Amino acid sequence: MGIEYIDLFDEVQKMGYEQVCLSCCDERYDTFSLMRVQIQGDLFYTKNSVYIADEAHDRKCVSLLHIANREGVDLLLFPEYCISISLLRKIAADKKIWPNEMKLWCLPCQGIPVKCFEALCEQLGEMDQIQLIDNAVCRGLNRKKFVNVMFYCFSIWKEDRQFLCLAPQMKTQHMSDHSCACEGAGLTTGSRIFTLGGRIVTFL
Numbered sequence: 165m166g167i168e169y170i171d172l173f174d175e176v177q178k179m180g181y182e183q184v185c186l187s188c189c190d191e192r193y194d195t196f197s198l199m200r201v202q203i204q205g206d207l208f209y210t211k212n213s214v215y216i217a218d219e220a221h222d223r224k225c226v227s228l229l230h231i232a233n234r235e236g237v238d239l240l241l242f243p244e245y246c247i248s249i250s251l252l253r254k255i256a257a258d259k260k261i262w263p264n265e266m267k268l269w270c271l272p273c274q275g276i277p278v279k280c281f282e283a284l285c286e287q288l289g290e291m292d293q294i295q296l297i298d299n300a301v302c303r304g305l306n307r308k309k310f311v312n313v314m315f316y317c318f319s320i321w322k323e324d325r326q327f328l329c330l331a332p333q334m335k336t337q338h339m340s341d342h343s344c345a346c347e348g349a350g351l352t353t354g355s356r357i358f359t360l361g362g363r364i365v366t367f368l
Contacts (some may be wrong), residue, residue: 172316172331172358175297181329182321187266188239189360196238201228207245211350212309214245214275222251226261233264240269245312247271249284252315255328256294262319262328268360269317278352281311288330295320297331297358305334309350316358333358 173184188196203224205216225247232240240263252273255261263269276284289296316331334354 166355168356169359170356171361172297173361175331176295176320176329179295180322181295181327184318184320184329184361185266186238186268186318186360188268197236198239198241199228199232199235199237200241201243201246203228203243203246205246209275212277214310214312216245216248216274222248222254225251226254229255229261229269232267232269233261236264236267238267240267242270242272244272244314245274247273247315249273249276249280252284253287255317256288256291256330259293259326259328262326263317265319265326267318270314271317272314273312275310275312275351277310281313281352285332293327295327295329297329305352305354309352311352312347316360331358 176184187193188198203221205218205221208215208217225242228242229240231237252271255271285296285298288294289298311334313332313334316329316333318329320327320329334356335351
């Protein structure tokens, strides 16, 4: 199956939100600031999950989110498998740790079983202040044992009310895994890639 490209900003406008302007994607701005997180941690994997078993890890990530907002960072990138699902839920539920207006966060989540990911999307989709863009996951999936997904995360507006847009981007292929011990055997892959204002951005 070929790759399908979907403009994320167009999808948001189709849903009745105001036009999206992110400073890292807008040609009117000749520079933008980047915060690329380098954080130490040990990854563990089972046949259907990849995770970081460190209670302090989420606290470090939250601290970095606050720093990004305080410093006015335009584009925040975390490393692969960094964001826990519990932290993603916390971000969705607490406006105090949403990205500032016009800022983009790229939140690569730890690996979770497919059923858990589907339940997560259903939960996020039911939250009043969240707009989940599910075009990347509704079809074209090669379902296997687990999902490693990155969420584009930014603020959007409708009728003077702020919402958090969460757009899950699936990986389109697994990493090098010659022994098929992790992604080679278990990773669910997708065939849809988001563009941002027509630009292809690859963070995974």
